[in-house]
Amino acid sequence: MPSSADGGRAWVALAAAFAVGALLVSGVAPEAIDWQPSRASHEPWRAASAAFVHYSALHLLANVAGAALVGALGWFARVPWPLALAWLVAWPLTQLGLMARPDLLHFGGLSGVLHAGVACVGWQLVAHERGARRTIGALLFCGVAIKVASEAPWGTALRQPPGWDISTAPFAHASGLVAGLLAAIACDLLARALRRGAATRAGETA
Numbered sequence: 001m002p003s004s005a006d007g008g009r010a011w012v013a014l015a016a017a018f019a020v021g022a023l024l025v026s027g028v029a030p031e032a033i034d035w036q037p038s039r040a041s042h043e044p045w046r047a048a049s050a051a052f053v054h055y056s057a058l059h060l061l062a063n064v065a066g067a068a069l070v071g072a073l074g075w076f077a078r079v080p081w082p083l084a085l086a087w088l089v090a091w092p093l094t095q096l097g098l099m100a101r102p103d104l105l106h107f108g109g110l111s112g113v114l115h116a117g118v119a120c121v122g123w124q125l126v127a128h129e130r131g132a133r134r135t136i137g138a139l140l141f142c143g144v145a146i147k148v149a150s151e152a153p154w155g156t157a158l159r160q161p162p163g164w165d166i167s168t169a170p171f172a173h174a175s176g177l178v179a180g181l182l183a184a185i186a187c188d189l190l191a192r193a194l195r196r197g198a199a200t201r202a203g204e205t206a
Contacts, residue, residue: 053108
């Protein structure tokens, strides 16, 4: 089985891939690869490609910085390989969750996927750590949950926050949070099942 260090390296590599991917497609017309619910059935790949789309230089810079922070957060949390896998799975699931908001006609950006990453790290700390690290995980969960709730994702599809040159989609943050948590739990359970299976086979051959 891969080690915790392998999981940490995979996590950081994924964070770097998100940031580099966003930088590489910065010259592509957003409409060519962003999320559009009307095209989801025949262009499902947009659930992945939309994360690399950014509608302004500020939008891109903020999310590249966010990817670096979430990458560092996962490294600090010593995430194992199931959590890196969970973040990978949550990547397209975050955008697929936007099917619940067909009024969000276009979406692009890493913000939802970054919320998913924070949810994965929070799960790791709360479910598998003790003491101060578990407390940090609980605070992390509370902080991101309060942030998402304060944005009222059930309200209008787009908001214009002060200081930003683009509109934001609060529901994408909520979708990322839910996708990350569900993916983390599912991949955690899968890893436990694999470990039990390996232990059973080892006992049978002993």
